[in-house]
Amino acid sequence: MKLTALHIQQLPGIEPGFQLDDLDPEVNLLLGPNASGKSSVVRALRHLMEARNDDPPGLILSATFSDDAHQWQVERLGRDIHWRRDGTPCAPPPLPGADGLGFYWIGLDRLLELTREDRAVESALRREMQGGYDLQSLRDHPLLTLPPRRGHQAAREVLQGEQALRQLERAHQALAADEARLPAIREELTAARAARERQEACQLALQALEAARALQEQEERLAAYPDPMPAGLTRARVDELERQLAEQGRALQRAREDRDRAEAQWQGTGLAEGLPPTDELQTASSEAQRLARLEEQVVQRRARLEAARHAAAEAARALGRDPGEDAKLPPLSPDRLAGLEERARKVHAADERVQALEARLEALGDAPDSDPPAPLEQGAHELRRWLRQPKPQPLQWFGLGLTALGGTGTTALGLTFGHWPTVASSLVVLAGLGASGVVLWRQRDRRDSQARFADLPLTPPEDWTETGVHQRLQALERAHHQARSREQRRHEADQLHAELTRARSDQSAARQALQADAAPLGLDASLPLSLERTAHLLARHQQAREELAREQAALTRQTQDMDELRAAVQTRLAHWDAAPRQLAGEQLTGEKLTAAVDALRERAQTAERARQGVDNADRLIQDRARQQRDTQEALEQLYRDAGLTPAQRPLLLERIDQLEAWQACRQARDEARSNYRLRRRDLEDRAGGDILEWLESGDEPALRRAADEAAERAARVEALQEERAAINSRLEQARRRHDLEEALARRDEARERLTEERDHALRASAGRFLLDRVARRHEQDHRPEALARADQLFGRFTHQRYGLRLSPSQALQAVDHRSDRPHPLDTLSTGTRMQLLIALRVAWLEQLERQTRPLPLILDEALTTTDPERFQAVAGSLAALLETGRQVFYLSAQPEDAQRWETALGRVPHCVDLATLRASGRALSEQQLQLPxxxxxxxxxxxxxxxYAQALQVPGVNPWQHAGEIHIFHLLRDQLDTLHRLLRDFRIRYAGELERLLADPALREQLPEPLHQQLHCRLQLARHWLHAWRRGRGRPVTRGVLEASGAVSETFIARVAEINDAHGGDARALLEALRNGEASGFRKAKIDELEAYLQSEGHLDPQPRLDSAERYRAALAKVELPLEAIGRDARVIDWLEAALLA
Structure with missing residues (x-):
């Protein structure tokens, strides 16, 4: 059914109502700004089609529809809906349900994301596509899953097992060789000691040679930089000067325009050639007033000059200069002040050192004379010995005698009467008596100590009692300690006196050096200098001098202007005989001259203002031109400093960018030079003549041979004696162990596991391949009609760039026919996603309308964000729906959409200006309706x-991109007219889009069948040629691949990535470079591990590469071409080879 009329009498938000009559049965454009009633048309139709509980009350709406046989009227009053057919009340026609109506209203907000209706369509398509199969569950089955790194561990274990086996074999071979060397070990021991010294000398020579080469390399790198380099210059400085120059040029142009306007104004007064007497006197009056102002300014300027002169004098004094001589002295640069500061620091350091030494000497004082410490120490020793001896007692001798007598008698009686215990006790008593006798004998040591003390030049104790001796011992110990302290102080004072003499000498030299540098600059050598304060004083001094110069120049200029102006005024007044009387020697002031011409001032004001405007503009032009010259001169000076001309700006910027590297290179050169000199000095005392000769000639192989030979002999100096026993021990252990057999067993087990992993991978790959074949065949045989129709519409909307299909997870997704890559809806651009949803809804509507009456399709600004070309494609496709009887309403606030629809339809569509209809705005203009x-x-x-390829800006062929991204020019170089038609009419640019176009039944009819077959053959040739080119060439290696391999640590990743980039990501070249030692320290085991990973990930293809002729034959073998077409169509391969970027 087609809508012919719509009457809205009462609807919330619409007041008053309006009517749409005589609607076009095909396309109707409802144009108008926001709030003009576009969306209300959709609401009114929805209220007429169905009633809902939440509908607003008081609705009064009516509409008229027509079909091939009848006319239908529908009215709604409140909540009641009544239908009539040809004026007779009837039941409603079969209409879509509440869910189906949503497909007819396509608004912008409903195209930004999947709506409820879109998800319902997706769900229905998914159910229809599955057909009872759950292929995704099969893909997820453990037997068909193939994790990305599965099998890598097994391959690594095989590699490690083989490496371990090789290591064991090498170990056994080395053990046999060691056994054969046992007789020669004794001879090696003698030569090894001499070889060690020679080895060390060779190593030092190699280090010196390496240092010399590093020095030469750094000097060559430094020589590669241009001279001079713009040290201290930045890009920002260059950009700023260029910006100032451009701005000053524009300011100068504006000043000239202002001058031209002032000149025109002056000419317009009619007084440009000469002023009448009144105007001349007015000019004189103005000059007299200016003279008065200048006189005031001169007074102020003199005050400022005096202040500037005072400030300059203060700044000079702060720097230690005589203000009267400051102008005659050279300017103070930061470098010279920095040198003075360093001199001052040395003087200050020398002063502090002298003061510190003098303070230490003063603290030591004068040490008085005292006894030498040696006699005191000897005397104290004798007194301590004396005190250690026991004191003799008289009763001890008497008791000893009685005990001896009793013990002897008891022994005699025991022997006489045979009583042996008595005899034993008596013998014990006699032994104790002997020990006591020894103790008493040692009492003689006190007398000896007393005699030795008397021989010393010391005062003896007052009495030789324990108390007297103890007191004298304490006195001697104190005297000994004091004597030792005084002796140490005298020694320290002698050292400080010598150091003070040297410090005073350094102090004098530093002061003389400071005075020599400061005197020519007029500075006080005693002035304390610091970097921060020096910079501040220098800036203040420079600013004060510049301010003084500016004030002096300004005063001179103003005084000159004042004299010239006074003379001019006097001349003018004298011409008119109006000069005031002037006394002898008197200088007329501006006030007097102003009073003389006040009466004549008004006669020349207009001309005078115009002339002043010209003068001001001239001065401004001069000022702007001067600024421009100064800036230009500054910019040119930058180029001159760099040895360049302003025409060499890119070269200057390039040198600025190289500054940091140049400075680093220069520093590296200095470090290399210091390193070489140090190593050469260490070598000269230890090397023989031949080693020095090799070093001088740079014969590194000879040095390395000598070092290796010496190292081989010297490595076993300490171990030769133990080596023989160790060899015998290892031989015995090797006879008892079976490590070689165990390594073979582990290697074989790892190979079996790897074989199992390979078999699993092959089964999984074959299974997934069969599942993909089944899925594609199932999709071809059971693809829903609605999905096929939506795919067809979506391809037309996007010029065959995209297609529509369900993903393996049965979700809607777009397919890029250039790269054959799927894109989920949330990754598409807004415009492309809108086109997909429009195609999906239109296709679903066609299926729904098999059971219901069709309704108009309403698009509410659905193409607003679409680019002009896609707008034409979508609109053209919707126009094709008109042939099936579809009526389309398009609501838009963009007036130019009318012209776009006219272009798409080939005729003027029926337009309704809602703003004019409802008297809420003005009608659209012709300019608004014009299409860009x-x-x-x-x-x-x-x-x-x-x-023609250059005019089209055709890109080359990247062999690592998908075949669908090849530009169609490379397939149609011999048919430029056909190429032009495809680009212009079908807007096809790439092979993927062309392949999609050839598969579209509707568009296929627009191409002749021979051309269709030819294009299909050429597409197949391009696809198979690309596959042949990739044979033997693994996918390019990137830094991300190297990091994912796990074989390259963080220590080597930067260097290995650099080598990889140098070889263009070629895995074979990278591995060969690593094996050649380009990454020093990168172990062979890691190279093998990296090789295994690259081969498993497809970066290494073991197949041989094909040359161009082989690729030509391989591609032809895959495509069935008639004999007469081979020479014509096979040229595509040559064209692709010529455009190859790799």
């Missing part, structure tokens, strides 16, 4: 294939 011009495709007439 579209980009045109160059015509091939007069072009060769090469020039």
């Amino acid at each position: 011009a579209q980009a045109t495709v160059p015509d091939p007439a007069g072009h060769t294939a090469e020039s």
Whole structure:
């Protein structure tokens, strides 16, 4: 059914109502700004189609529809809906339900994301596509899953097992060789000691040679930089000067324009050639007033000059200069002040050192004379010995005698009467008596100590009692300690006196050096200098001098201007005989001259203002021109400092960018030079003549041979004696162990596991391949009609760039026919996603309308965000729906959409201006309805294939991109007219889009069948040629691949990535470079591990590479071409080879 009329009498938000009559049965454009009633038309139709509980009350709406046989009227009063057919009340026609109506209203907000209706369509398509199969569950089955790194561990274990086996074999071979060396070990021991010294000398020579080469390399790198380099210059400085120059040029142009306007104004007064007497006197009056102002300014300027002169004098004094001599002295640069500061620091350091030494000497004082410490120490020793001896007692001798007598008698009686215990006790008593006798004998040591003390030059104790001796011992110990302290102080004072003499000498030299540098600059050598304060004083001094110069120049200029102005005024007044009387020697002031011409001032004001405008503009022009010259001179000076001209700006910027590297290179050169000199000095005392000769000639192989030979002999100096026993021990252990057999067993087990992993991978790959074949065949045989129709519409909307299908997880997704890559809806651009949803809804509507009456399709600004070309494609496709009887309403606030629809339809669509209809705005103008011009495709007439490719800006062929991303020019170089038609009419640019176009039944009819077959063959040739080129070439290696391999640590990743980039990501070249030692320290085991990973991930293809002729034959073998077409269509391969970027 087609809507012919709609009457809205009462609807919330619409007041008053309006009517749409005589609607077009095909396309109707409802144009108008926001709030003009566009969306209300959709609401009114929805209220007429169905009633809901939440509908607003008081609705009064009516509409008229027509079909092939009848006319239908529907009215709604409040909540009641009544239908009539040809004026007779009837039941409602079969209409879509509440869910189906949503497909007819396509608004912008409903195209930004999947709506409830879109998800319902997706769910229905998913149910229809599955057909009872759950292929995704099969893909997820453990037998068919193939994790990305599965099998890597097994491959690594095989590699490690083989490496371990090789190591064991090498160990056994080395053990046999060691056994054969046992007789020669004794001879090696003698030569090894001499070899060690020679080895060390060779190593030192190699280090010195390496240092010399590093020095030469750094000098060569430094020589590669241009001279001079713009030290201290930055890009910001250059950009700022260029910006100032441009701005000053614009300011100068504005000043000249202002001057031209002032000149025109002056000419307009009619007084440009000469002023009448009144105007001349007015000029005199103005000059007299200016003279008065200048006089005031001169007074103020003199005050400022005096202040500037005072400030300059203060700044000079702060720097230690005589203000009277400051102007005659050279300027103070930061470098010279920095040198003075360093001199001052040395003087200050020398002063502090002298003061510190003098303070230490003063603290030591004068040490008084005292006894030498040696006699005191000897005397104290004798007194301590004396005190250690026991004191003799008289009763001890008496008791000893009685005990001896009793013990002897008891022994005699025991022997006489045979009583042996008595005899034993008596013998014990006699032994104790002997020990006591020894103790008493040692009492003689006190007398000896007393005699030795008397021989010393010391005062003896007052009495030789224990108390007297103890007191004298304490006195001697104190005297000994004091004597030792005084002796140490005298020694320290002698050292400090010598150090003070040297410090005073350094102090004098530092002061003389400071005075020598400060005197020529007029500075006080005693002035304390610091970097921060020096910079501040220097800036203040420089600013004060510049301010003084500016004030002096300004005063001179103003005084000159004042004298010139006074003379001019006097001349003018004298011409008119109006000069005031002047006494002898008197200088007329501006006030007097102003009073003389006040009466004549008004006669020349207009001309005078115009003339002043010209003068001001001239001065401004001069000022702007001077600024421009100064800036230009500054910019040119930068180039001159760099040895360049302003025309060499890129070269200057390049040198600025190289500054940091140049400075680093220069520093590296200095470090290399110091390193070489140090190593050469260490070598000269230890090397023989031949080693020095090799070093001088740079014969590194000879040095390394000598070092290796010496190292081989010297490595076993300490171990030769133990080596023989160790060899015998290892031989015995090797006879008892079976490590070689165990390594073979582990290697074989790892190989079996790897074989199992390979078999699993092959089964999983084969299973997934079969599942993909089944899925594609199932999709071809059971693809829902609605999905196929939506795919067809979506391809037309996007010029065959995209297609529509269900993903393996049965979700809607777009397919890029250039790269054959799927894109989920949330990754598409807003415009592309809107086109997909429009195609999906239109296709679903066609299926729904098999059971219901069709309704108008309403698009509410659905193409607002679509680019002009896609707008035309979508609109053109919707226009094709008109042939099936579809009525379309398009609501838009963009007036130019009318012109776009006219272009798509080929005729003027029926437009309804709602703003004019409802008297809420003005009608659209012709300019508003004008469509922007579209980009045109160059015509091939007069072009060769090469020039036409340049006009089209055709990219080359990247062999690592998908075949669908090849530009169709490379397939149609011999048919430029056909290429032009595809680009212009079908807007096809790439092979994927062309392949999609050839598969579209509706568009296929627009191409002749021979051309269709030819294009299909050429597409197949391009696809198979690309596959042949990739044979033997693994996928390029990137830094991400190296990091994912796990074989390259953080220590080597930067160097290995650099080598990889140098070889263009070629895995074979990278591995060969690593094996050649380009990454020093990168172990062979890691290279093998990296090789295994690259081969498992497809970066290494073991197949041989094909040359161009082999690729030609391989591609032809895959495509069935008639014999007469081979020479014509197979040229595509040559064209692709010529455009190859790799």
